[in-house]
Amino acid sequence: MNVQKGRGAAAMRKASPGSVRRAFQPWNDPAAQPLVEFRGVTKRFGGVTAVADVSLSLYPREFFALLGPSGCGKTTLMRMLAGFETPDEGQILLDGVEITTVPPHLRPVNMMFQSYALFPHLSVADNIGYGLKREGLPRVEIDRRVAEMLALVKLDGLGKRRPDQLSGGQRQRVALARALAKRPKLLLLDEPMAALDRKLREATQFELMDIQSELGTAFMVVTHDQDEAMTMADRMAVMDHGRLVQIGPPDVIYEAPVNRHVAEFVGDINIIEGRVEAIDGDLVSVTTPLAGRVELNEEAPALSPGAPVLVGLRPEKIVLSHDEPAQGSNKVRGEIWDIGYLGDMTMVQVMVGGDDGQLLKVSLTNRSRRIERPFAWEDTVWLSWDVEAGLVLKP
Amino acid sequence: MSGPVSPVKAPARLIVAVPYLWLGLFFLAPFAMVLRIALSDAATALPPYAPHFEGFAALRDFLAGLDLENFGLIWVDPLYWQSYLLSLRIAALTTLIALAIGYPLAYAMASAPARWRAILLVLVILPFWTSFLIRVYAWIGILRPEGLLDMALAALGLSDQPLRLLNTETAVLIGMVYSYLPFMVLPLYATLEKLDRSLLEAAADLGATPLRAFLTVTLPLSLPGILAGSALVFIPAIGEFVIPDLLGGPDTTMIGKVLWTEFFSNRDWPLASAVAVVLLVVLVLPLALLQRARVRAGEGGGAA
Numbered sequence: 001m002n003v004q005k006g007r008g009a010a011a012m013r014k015a016s017p018g019s020v021r022r023a024f025q026p027w028n029d030p031a032a033q034p035l036v037e038f039r040g041v042t043k044r045f046g047g048v049t050a051v052a053d054v055s056l057s058l059y060p061r062e063f064f065a066l067l068g069p070s071g072c073g074k075t076t077l078m079r080m081l082a083g084f085e086t087p088d089e090g091q092i093l094l095d096g097v098e099i100t101t102v103p104p105h106l107r108p109v110n111m112m113f114q115s116y117a118l119f120p121h122l123s124v125a126d127n128i129g130y131g132l133k134r135e136g137l138p139r140v141e142i143d144r145r146v147a148e149m150l151a152l153v154k155l156d157g158l159g160k161r162r163p164d165q166l167s168g169g170q171r172q173r174v175a176l177a178r179a180l181a182k183r184p185k186l187l188l189l190d191e192p193m194a195a196l197d198r199k200l201r202e203a204t205q206f207e208l209m210d211i212q213s214e215l216g217t218a219f220m221v222v223t224h225d226q227d228e229a230m231t232m233a234d235r236m237a238v239m240d241h242g243r244l245v246q247i248g249p250p251d252v253i254y255e256a257p258v259n260r261h262v263a264e265f266v267g268d269i270n271i272i273e274g275r276v277e278a279i280d281g282d283l284v285s286v287t288t289p290l291a292g293r294v295e296l297n298e299e300a301p302a303l304s305p306g307a308p309v310l311v312g313l314r315p316e317k318i319v320l321s322h323d324e325p326a327q328g329s330n331k332v333r334g335e336i337w338d339i340g341y342l343g344d345m346t347m348v349q350v351m352v353g354g355d356d357g358q359l360l361k362v363s364l365t366n367r368s369r370r371i372e373r374p375f376a377w378e379d380t381v382w383l384s385w386d387v388e389a390g391l392v393l394k395p
Numbered sequence: 396m397s398g399p400v401s402p403v404k405a406p407a408r409l410i411v412a413v414p415y416l417w418l419g420l421f422f423l424a425p426f427a428m429v430l431r432i433a434l435s436d437a438a439t440a441l442p443p444y445a446p447h448f449e450g451f452a453a454l455r456d457f458l459a460g461l462d463l464e465n466f467g468l469i470w471v472d473p474l475y476w477q478s479y480l481l482s483l484r485i486a487a488l489t490t491l492i493a494l495a496i497g498y499p500l501a502y503a504m505a506s507a508p509a510r511w512r513a514i515l516l517v518l519v520i521l522p523f524w525t526s527f528l529i530r531v532y533a534w535i536g537i538l539r540p541e542g543l544l545d546m547a548l549a550a551l552g553l554s555d556q557p558l559r560l561l562n563t564e565t566a567v568l569i570g571m572v573y574s575y576l577p578f579m580v581l582p583l584y585a586t587l588e589k590l591d592r593s594l595l596e597a598a599a600d601l602g603a604t605p606l607r608a609f610l611t612v613t614l615p616l617s618l619p620g621i622l623a624g625s626a627l628v629f630i631p632a633i634g635e636f637v638i639p640d641l642l643g644g645p646d647t648t649m650i651g652k653v654l655w656t657e658f659f660s661n662r663d664w665p666l667a668s669a670v671a672v673v674l675l676v677v678l679v680l681p682l683a684l685l686q687r688a689r690v691r692a693g694e695g696g697g698a699a
Contacts, residue, residue: 105604
């Protein structure tokens with residue numbers, strides 16, 4: 001069942017920030033009409049393939065994030081949607097209409113630029129009203145819409161300022177208001193938070209999500225910041241070398257990455273090499289030189305005994321203890337090499353398998369205000385984890 | 396400012412003083428001398444003038460005998476104000492034509508791939524390696540009857556009549572635009588090259604056609620370059636002497652030529668100095684106004 005997002009959803013999300021809205025899943029609904037479709041889109045610059053055979057559908061009201069390291073082609077993909085680049089192969093459809101070669105000024109898509117690209121010679125109000133003026137709207141209507149937009153981004157009363165009289169955060173809001181003023185069906189945001197400091201970034205992320213669900217506009221965000229993508233997006237796509245590696249809701253990407261690249265790019269992960277020993281239904285036993293026998297649950301594992309595999313372990317899923325755990329597998333002994341105190345949590349690096357072994361990261365949530373920590377440098381400790389903790393990656 | 400002046404500041408102040416010293420020595424002092432001559436009577440002597448002002452003791456005599464008749468003559472005799480008007484017109488036309496040619500040129504240069512820009516820039520400056528005088532002389536060869544231009548037109552079958560361009564106002568305009576074009580192109584290129592291309596993308600993204608984006612974004616943002624280039628062309632053009640002398644006819648008496656004639660042919664230094672002083676006022680006033688307008692435009696956003 002498809003529940004429409006709206007003010008209710010925004011309020012709900014405020015109560016539990018970052019929660020994934022299970023009700024909104026048009027990508028699982030075969031009847032849903034996509035807002036944007038990329039069909040086998042390829043773009044080359046000289047000899048370099050920036051975007052390679054990308055097929056992707058975005059749905060109305062969706063908050064979509066394109067995640068990837070710099071140079072992975074995510075910005076090129078977005079710029080093709082805005083009309084600043086033309087694909088060499090493939091098609092782009094908007095609302096079922098092909099727009100592959102339509103020039104940018106004729107596309108009902110607006111973009112918020114990474115540099116904000118505010119017109120320095122125009123006031124804030126004239127910046128926001130620029131697109132409306134191009135539409136030929138009457139002055140009164142433009143003024144009304146500009147005031148509406150200023151209120152939306154909480155910049156009331158600053159309409160007469162020039163961009164250079166604003167703070168970085170205010171400029172970002174003007175850029176957002178300007179891109180939203182024409183009420184586009186799809187808003188493209190190129191690294192929208194890159195120029196903001198961390199505190200402001202977090203606050204703005206939630207505000208952006210509220211604005212998005214209030215307006216019902218589909219957002220496509222390009223970012224290299226996985227926290228940003230995971231916080232805001234309904235779905236995200238991880239790109240690497242011009243290809244889409246995985247598309248899915250943030251929790252699926254984090255907990256079930258399709259390969260080592262995704263697993264390492266999204267969040268921290270420890271990778272342990274091993275070989276499949278036995279498969280019993282969903283339970284996979286892996287022999288690892290480092291940690292002995294590792295057991296993990298994997299739905300319908302497409303593996304055969306003897307095959308080399310990688311076991312992925314997120315740092316927060318490992319338990320640290322001084323005494324040897326009672327369980328027979330999924331444990332390994334090591335020595336603490338480094339302790340990084342981060343306030344909310346502590347990141348412990350444990351050397352496993354002797355001095356030439358492998359460093360494993362373990363994160364501990366700091367539940368107590370006590371400063372004395374139970375673990376110290378050079379302590380010998382045990383690492384253990386649940387059968388649900390590990391994930392199998394093909395090498 | 397509060398607190399003791401740190402020792403670093405004294406040299407800093409000296410550095411600020413240098414341009415003022417330069418202006419005082421090489422602009423203000425000569426101007427005072429010219430003004431002094433302008434307020435004198437012509438005399439057949441060496442130097443060919445009789446000064447009124449000889450020391451502070453004679454200040455009263457000086458004020459009583461101060462002679463504004465040279466300025467009166469400039470006001471009364473149509474030769475002078477007609478020359479000023481002609482100079483203004485030719486300088487203004489030169490500026491406009493240079494802008495019309497220079498803007499697209501600078502725009503194309505700024506849009507060219509980065510590796511081409513340095514080469515294009517050198518090409519714009521290249522004519523400066525040849526003497527200005529020789530380049531103007533070359534235009535005589537091009538423009539004269541049966542000259543290169545007429546021959547080229549005849550060879551192309553476009554015209555077999557000589558154009559008779561030399562010694563006309565058109566010839567002066569051609570020579571002026573040719574000579575001053577780099578001064579228009581360089582500041583325009585400097586502003587256009589700095590222009591953030593993403594602003595044009597933003598304009599297009601918001602529905603502006605390429606022409607509309609140019610008119611609403613590129614043009615207003617290149618205004619400082621337009622003003623700088625126009626000033627750099629207009630100011631030397633108005634006092635230009637060599638080009639009207641070589642390419643112009645008897646009726647293209649621009650003020651620089653009048654000045655030269657008064658100084659060297661008529662040996663009337665006071666009148667020539669008065670002509671120079673008036674020229675300066677005609678130049679300095681619009682420049683001062685322009686500067687004030689620019690400062691005000693810069694502050695415009697402050698009035699929130």
